[in-house]
Amino acid sequence: xxxxxxxxxxxxxxxxxxxxxxxxxxxxxxxxxxxxxxxxxxxxxxxxxxxxxxxxxxxxxxxxxxxxxxxxxxxxxxxxxxxxxxxxxxxxxxxxxxxxxxxxxxxxxxxxxxxxxxxxxxxxxxxxxxxxxxxxxxxxxxxxxxxxxxxxxxxxxxxxxxxxxxxxxxxxxxxxxxxxxxxxxxxxxxxxxxxxxxxxxxxxxxxxxxxxxxxxxxxxxxxxxxxxxxxxxxxxxxxxxxxxxxxxxxxxxxxxxxxxxxxx
Amino acid sequence: xxxxxxxxxxxxxxxxxxxxxxxxxxxxxxxxxxxxxxxxxxxxxxxxxxxxxxxxxxxxxxxxxxxxxxxxxxxxxxxxxxxxxxxxxxxxxxxxxxxxxxxxxxxxxxxxxxxxxxxxxxxxxxxxxxxxxxxxxxxxxxxxxxxxxxxxxxxxxxxxxxxxxxxxxxxxxxxxxxxxxxxxxxxxxxxxxxxxxxxxxxxxxxxxxxxxxxxxxxxxxxxxxxxxxxxxxxxxxxxxxxxxxxxxxxxxxxxxxxxxxxxxxxxxxxxxxxxxxxxxxxxxxxxxxxxxxxxxxxxxxxxxxxxxxxxxxxxxxxxxxxxxxxxxxxxxxxxxxxxxxxxxxxxxxxxxxxxxxxxxxxxxxxxxxxx
Numbered sequence: 001x002x003x004x005x006x007x008x009x010x011x012x013x014x015x016x017x018x019x020x021x022x023x024x025x026x027x028x029x030x031x032x033x034x035x036x037x038x039x040x041x042x043x044x045x046x047x048x049x050x051x052x053x054x055x056x057x058x059x060x061x062x063x064x065x066x067x068x069x070x071x072x073x074x075x076x077x078x079x080x081x082x083x084x085x086x087x088x089x090x091x092x093x094x095x096x097x098x099x100x101x102x103x104x105x106x107x108x109x110x111x112x113x114x115x116x117x118x119x120x121x122x123x124x125x126x127x128x129x130x131x132x133x134x135x136x137x138x139x140x141x142x143x144x145x146x147x148x149x150x151x152x153x154x155x156x157x158x159x160x161x162x163x164x165x166x167x168x169x170x171x172x173x174x175x176x177x178x179x180x181x182x183x184x185x186x187x188x189x190x191x192x193x194x195x196x197x198x199x200x201x202x203x204x205x206x207x208x209x210x211x212x213x214x215x216x217x218x219x220x221x222x223x224x225x226x227x228x229x230x231x232x233x234x235x236x237x238x239x240x241x242x243x244x245x246x247x248x249x250x251x252x253x254x255x256x257x258x259x260x261x262x263x264x
Numbered sequence: 265x266x267x268x269x270x271x272x273x274x275x276x277x278x279x280x281x282x283x284x285x286x287x288x289x290x291x292x293x294x295x296x297x298x299x300x301x302x303x304x305x306x307x308x309x310x311x312x313x314x315x316x317x318x319x320x321x322x323x324x325x326x327x328x329x330x331x332x333x334x335x336x337x338x339x340x341x342x343x344x345x346x347x348x349x350x351x352x353x354x355x356x357x358x359x360x361x362x363x364x365x366x367x368x369x370x371x372x373x374x375x376x377x378x379x380x381x382x383x384x385x386x387x388x389x390x391x392x393x394x395x396x397x398x399x400x401x402x403x404x405x406x407x408x409x410x411x412x413x414x415x416x417x418x419x420x421x422x423x424x425x426x427x428x429x430x431x432x433x434x435x436x437x438x439x440x441x442x443x444x445x446x447x448x449x450x451x452x453x454x455x456x457x458x459x460x461x462x463x464x465x466x467x468x469x470x471x472x473x474x475x476x477x478x479x480x481x482x483x484x485x486x487x488x489x490x491x492x493x494x495x496x497x498x499x500x501x502x503x504x505x506x507x508x509x510x511x512x513x514x515x516x517x518x519x520x521x522x523x524x525x526x527x528x529x530x531x532x533x534x535x536x537x538x539x540x541x542x543x544x545x546x547x548x549x550x551x552x553x554x555x556x557x558x559x560x561x562x563x564x565x566x567x568x569x570x571x572x573x574x575x576x577x578x579x580x581x582x583x584x585x586x587x588x589x590x591x592x593x594x595x596x597x598x599x600x601x602x603x604x605x606x607x608x609x610x611x612x613x614x615x616x617x618x619x620x621x622x623x624x625x626x627x628x629x630x631x632x633x634x635x
Binding site: 157159160163165166167169170173177178181182 | 324326346351352355356357359361362363372373377424
């Protein structure tokens with residue numbers, strides 16, 4: 001391998017420091033024994049223990065998990081269906097419009113998505129709570145699922161499905177026993193992505209939630225306004241760990257999917 | 265034994281009756297009528313875009329005819345989906361299921377039939393033996409070579425013992441040497457399983473080697489349906505003659521014909537030539553005559569006993585080992601091709617470039633056709 005030039009070494013170091021130093025600092029201070037966030041007083045796991053005693057945080061964590069699981073499942077189903085419609089629908093009327101609209105929420109400012117959903121829920125008279133947050137999260141994360149699954153479908157050999165039909169499958173059986181197993185890695189990657197997006201969303205959740213359902217990011221944000229407690233650091237470290245694992249698994253699974261695609 | 269296509273009492277397995285297929289404004293098939301008999305190895309031959317694959321997909325149930333009827337085994341196939349047809353297809357890309365093993369691929373269709381588990385296992389073993397892949401049953405498709413994948417695809421398509429097997433360019437992805445070897449394997453398997461094969465190919469040698477009959481197609485129409493020998497020796501049109509092998513084409517005007525043989529005035533040489541009329545020809549009608557290069561004999565002296573002869577100068581010689589191809593320039597500037605076997609080692613002074621030679625061919629070697 002070619003040796004990196006000093007310039008590259010420096011820019012890489014600075015870049016990574018810029019990205020990860022704040023996170024690293026947060027992780028380190030989550031193990032701080034002191035009550036004061038910015039004064040180091042020795043290593044301790046005390047705040048992790050206190051976090052587990054905090055009913056409000058645990059409730060919020062449970063709500064977040066529930067919202068994440070439900071919305072990611074809904075998003076995966078809708079996103080996969082949309083991807084199929086785009087990949088297989090041929091040149092139906094309004095295809096370009098439809099594909100543009102599926103991708104729009106990715107670039108739409110979250111605050112607008114949140115606001116418009118809030119207006120919709122109010123005008124329909126839907127009481128805000130877990131249900132509305134699940135709907136809102138499913139709405140924006142299905143676009144990401146659609147992108148991931150579309151990419152896989154674009155390299156999918158249609159004759160595999162025809163072969164399944166030819167060997168006696170009904171169209172549904174062909175989808176279940178041939179198409180789905182082959183695109184499964186992309187669907188799983190899309191689901192993990194949707195789940196992770198739901199976990200750390202603050203803006204859309206705060207617009208669409210009600211008093212009964214406080215998600216973890218909302219809880220963290222409101223506690224911060226009263227001052228940063230070391231408990232928040234511990235909680236954030238846990239969330240970082242969870243999200244990192246989720247993204248790592250998603251990329252490993254998706255890499256497998258790409259390798260699989262190359263072998264067909 | 266008479267061939268089924270010559271026997272008026274034989275019932276065809278496939279009846280294709282005035283079938284038309286249009287994709288939007290494009291006509292892929294234009295009034296195709298064709299009978300295929302049980303046990304045939306039938307080849308659909310033509311350049312790409314001639315409609316041969318569309319015809320095959322119509323038989324498999326992947327396309328619906330715009331007009332006309334397809335009968336398989338006496339049943340009208342209109343509206344019958346692929347999974348309800350006693351027909352299997354081997355796809356050009358092989359379409360092996362990447363998530364299943366070789367055995368799993370072969371068992372896939374059997375699992376969707378009424379067979380018991382042990383019967384399926386026995387049938388899978390039988391198919392693996394047929395294509396000589398017993399040792400690779402547990403491999404995944406991506407661990408196989410191209411030739412092995414081709415055989416898995418064949419075994420999978422034959423596993424349900426279909427009445428009719430459709431093969432879409434089955435040897436297209438193999439290299440030349442493997443292709444020739446596989447041609448004979450396919451013929452053996454066809455004979456052993458006594459299945460009717462319909463194969464799509466653009467390779468005339470492949471069709472000539474394997475097929476009992478060939479349908480030559482172009483622009484969505486069938487130009488001629490015949491045995492390989494008849495397609496080669498008695499083409500019914502210039503298009504068929506020039507698609508099947510190299511040929512010399514002479515232009516002229518017919519001046520005598522009794523149906524069995526005919527003569528024409530070769531325009532560029534102003535000579536009367538004889539040949540066998542491939543179509544009904546009227547005297548005074550413009551015609552073309554095809555002569556295969558290997559039928560043309562080269563001599564130094566004028567062969568006065570041959571009715572068809574012409575003089576020219578050797579322009580170049582392509583030595584191919586077993587045969588040599590001679591390009592001879594005639595006095596009107598056109599180039600005539602002659603090909604002969606090299607039975608003895610060639611001596612350099614025997615037939616060199618720039619020598620004046622005579623070309624001749626018997627009446628039976630010349631087919632006179634409408635232009």
